[in-house]
Each structure stands twice: as C-alpha cells, then as structure tokens.
Amino acid sequence: MESLSPWRSIWCNPRSTIRSIVDTNPNRxxxxxxxxxxxxxxxxxxxxxxxxxxxxxxPMVGITIILAALWGYLFFAVWSWAxxxxxKLFGGKATFATARAAYAWSCVxxxxxxxxxxxxxxxxxxxxxFGPQPHLVLSKPAITFLFILLLGKIxxxxxxxxxxxxALAEVQSYSVLRAIGNVILAAIFxxxxxxxxxxxxxxxxxxGMPETAFLGSDLIQLIQ
Numbered sequence: 001m002e003s004l005s006p007w008r009s010i011w012c013n014p015r016s017t018i019r020s021i022v023d024t025n026p027n028r029x030x031x032x033x034x035x036x037x038x039x040x041x042x043x044x045x046x047x048x049x050x051x052x053x054x055x056x057x058x059p060m061v062g063i064t065i066i067l068a069a070l071w072g073y074l075f076f077a078v079w080s081w082a083x084x085x086x087x088k089l090f091g092g093k094a095t096f097a098t099a100r101a102a103y104a105w106s107c108v109x110x111x112x113x114x115x116x117x118x119x120x121x122x123x124x125x126x127x128x129x130f131g132p133q134p135h136l137v138l139s140k141p142a143i144t145f146l147f148i149l150l151l152g153k154i155x156x157x158x159x160x161x162x163x164x165x166x167a168l169a170e171v172q173s174y175s176v177l178r179a180i181g182n183v184i185l186a187a188i189f190x191x192x193x194x195x196x197x198x199x200x201x202x203x204x205x206x207x208g209m210p211e212t213a214f215l216g217s218d219l220i221q222l223i224q
Contacts, residue, residue, distance in 0.1 A: 010108045011159070014166040018102055022171060026101040030076075031069050033104040038072030039064060040113045043121070052129035060129065061121060072107075076100050082186040083168065090182050092172035102171045106164030112156035116149050 006028075009017045021028055042064045046052060052060040080100040087094065094102070120128055124146055127138070138146070169179040 006105065007108060010105050010163060010167075014106070014163045015170040018105055018167040018170050021105060022098040022101050026095075026097040028101070030100075030104055031073065033107050034072030034076060035069040036072070036110050036114050037075065037104075037107040038068030038070070040110050040117060041075065042068060042071055043117050047128060050129065057121075057125050057129060076104055078190070079103055079186070082190045083182060086185040086189050087172055087182045089185065090172070090174055090178040092174060092178075092182065094168075094171040094173075098171040099168070102167035103164060106160050106167050109156045109159040109163060112159075113153050116152050116156070120146075120149055 006017050006021055046060060046064070051063070055063070077100065080096055080103055083099050083103075084092070084094065084096060087099070124138075124142075165176050165179045165183070168182065169176045172179065172182065
C-alpha cells in the first residue's frame with residue numbers, strides 16, 4: 001500500500017488502505033477530508049434550510065467555505081463517538097482515532113460530489129437554492145444535464161457508504177454485516193439524543209409537541 005496513494009487505493013481497497021493508515025497515522029489528512037465532507041454536507045443542508053434566500057448565493061457559498069472544515073470535523077467526532085458507544089454491542093475493537101479515520105477516509109469518494117457541487121452552483125445555483133423562478137426556464141438539454149449531475153452525486157454517495165462499511169469493519173475487527181448493524185444503531189442512538197432536547201425546547205416554548213412525521217424529517221436532516 002506504500003506504493004499507492006491512499007487517495008486512490010481507498011476507492012477499491014478500503015480495508016487494506018484504512019489498515020495502513022491507522023497503523024501509521026490515523027489523523028492523516030483529517031482536516032482536508034473534513035473540509036470535503038463539510039462542504040458537501042452544508043450545501044445539502046442549505047437546500048433544505050434556504051439560507052440563500054436571506055443572504056444571497058455568493059455569501060452562502062462563502063459561509064460554506066469558511067465553516068466546511070469545522071463542520072466536517074465536528075461531525076466526524078460526534079459520529080465516531082456514537083459508533084464507538086454502540087459498536088461495543090457488536091464486539092467492536094476500534095479506538096476513537098481509528099473509528100474517526102474510517103469515516104473520514106470514506107469521504108474520499110465525496111470528492112466527486114465536491115466537484116459536481118461546484119458545477120451545480122455555477123450552472124444551476126439560482127434554481128437549487130431559490131427554487132423555480134418564472135423568469136428562468138431550463139431547456140431540455142439543461143434539464144438532462146442537471147439530472148446527470150444529480151445522478152452522479154447519488155453514485156458517489158453510495159460508493160462512500162460502501163467504502164465506510166468496509167473501513168469500519170476493518171477497524172472494529174468484525175464483519176461488514178456487523179458494521180451495517182453498528183451504523184443503524186448509531187443513527188438511532190444519535191436520533192434519540194437529538195429528539196430529546198427538541199421535544200424539551202418545544203414543550204418549554206409552549207408551542208405544543210410536534211407531530212411525529214415532522215420530527216422524523218428533522219432528525220434525518222440533522223443526522224446527515
């Protein structure tokens with residue numbers, strides 16, 4: 001693995017690649033990977049929470065660039081902690097640093113989404129973040145190109161998940177099936193931790209308890 005950069009080998013050989021990384025330096029390229037994840041995650045979030053309507057497209061992109069690395073690093077930390085806590089039920093043997101490295105390096109395929117997001121913002125930013133506009137109508141070729149870019153995002157995201165499950169299984173020293181169970185349980189665990197303060201705040205504000213359907217969608221967005 002020394003002769004091949006982990007940025008290349010992680011795509012097709014995640015287990016041997018992450019083993020080489022955690023055996024030498026589990027913090028390798030951590031902030032770069034945090035920026036890649038944070039950039040894509042924040043732009044995904046800003047589509048749901050339309051901050052561009054308040055500050056404009058260019059300031060929104062600026063905010064994304066400034067906060068990306070910190071957001072990514074914080075998510076790496078919180079998610080890795082949840083995986084470690086729940087992973088003990090599956091016999092996981094990872095440390096915080098190795099669990100974090102597994103998730104961080106699984107974000108390498110998101111480099112594809114990083115590049116696609118730049119294209120999307122440059123070519124379709126107004127529609128993506130401001131919604132349909134009467135004065136702006138896309139041609140059929142433009143709609144087709146937009147569909148291809150969005151499909152590409154899905155492909156890279158799925159690849160990232162596959163890499164992560166393999167990398168997590170390696171650092172936890174268990175099977176991919178257990179890795180899937182660990183990820184599901186960690187997501188539920190974090191969802192509960194997020195739901196509790198939300199319910200308390202809503203209750204204290206006197207607005208009444210939110211309907212389950214709306215809370216579910218909020219939790220999904222927060223976990224992502």
